[in-house]
């Protein structure tokens with residue numbers, strides 16, 4: 149007996165909201181996703197889904213579809229402009245059965261998850277912004293005046309979540325880290341990008357420039373990090389700043405950037421701890437709940453884990469409040485530990501001294517590690533496993 153959840157309204161159809169809709173349908177629960185962007189917006193660039201995210205997708209039978217549209221990351225390496233390799237790491241432990249990180253175009257990941265969710269019966273309302281949130285009723289009002297109601301409301305509406313601000317009006321908001329991650333894509337980069345299995349980070353005179361080839365399109369994905377100042381830059385301002393930073397540093401960066409049809413950037417934030425995750429009938433997941441700095445490379449994987457774990461909890465518990473309590477028990481320690489780990493690698497400022505010290509520390513660590521075994525990404529973060537049939541109650 150109870151108040152079992154039959155239908156969930158989800159504000160935000162990025163990665164967390166879409167993964168949740170897919171997992172809810174897999175559990176036999178109804179889902180309606182409201183997403184302000186149109187389905188075919190095409191924004192986004194390279195996204196890395198680490199083995200823990202792939203494990204979560206395997207739990208709901210969605211990993212093969214992602215494998216078919218992505219490529220594996222075997223290793224990352226750092227090279228100087230003259231081609232000297234100054235560091236490398238394996239994408240994951242080769243002896244682990246978790247597999248390798250997968251790399252793909254962000255809109256491809258969101259489309260694959262959405263297609264599967266729709267196939268399993270989820271409803272999507274694209275191109276509609278949520279303008280009012282009721283965390284008690286629970287329901288949302290869209291910009292066309294229509295309303296969507298559910299037994300529970302899930303805020304998967306990203307870093308600047310409206311749902312979070314209603315659940316925890318006095319709670320912390322994501323902190324700006326002072327950096328801006330810039331992503332780009334060049335269909336025809338006019339030079340030879342690194343092969344798809346290698347993410348190569350070129351050590352430029354002022355900044356790093358990381359690139360790899362998309363094995364599906366043959367184009368070049370890349371990203372770098374800039375100082376964030378004031379308002380977000382326009383695309384022209386971004387291009388001008390990149391040209392100034394990378395011009396003449398002897399790497400492939402200026403050629404690739406100059407030939408990129410897509411350049412976009414996000415202000416980096418961190419939200420390490422949110423005391424209140426839910427009301428009786430509303431909860432937040434993904435970047436709305438925890439924001440890890442981009443260096444953690446866990447944004448997408450944690451969003452997928454959240455979606456799948458919340459669906460299991462809603463499937464297994466008689467009331468939303470019990471399901472949310474189970475979700476928090478399963479997730480709080482992990483998400484806070486992952487964000488904390490990511491924070492240790494952030495350059496809160498690009499100060500020359502901080503950069504220099506970091507460089508020395510990293511080089512010393514690498515030299516020691518190379519004597520033994522190559523460094524590997526992952527460890528406890530990648531080793532997370534979701535047992536879909538097992539009960540969470």
Ligand SMILES: Cc1cc2nc3c(=O)[nH]c(=O)nc-3n(C[C@H](O)[C@H](O)[C@H](O)COP(=O)(O)OP(=O)(O)OC[C@H]3O[C@@H](n4cnc5c(N)ncnc54)[C@H](O)[C@@H]3O)c2cc1C
Pocket residue numbers: 159160161162163164165182183184185191192193194195196254276277278279304305306307310331433434435436447448449451
């Ligand atoms: C368009 C886009 C492109 C991205 N590209 C990359 C990339 O190339 N590489 C990378 O590493 N990360 C990228 N990210 C970030 C990455 O997806 C997230 O950091 C991580 O996956 C967590 O996902 P999320 O679903 O919690 O949040 P998000 O991915 O931020 O998704 C939140 C969603 O909620 C929607 N939304 C917010 N407010 C409302 C509202 N009021 N009404 C309706 N909808 C709303 C947004 O449009 C968005 O689609 C991108 C995010 C977006 C939105």
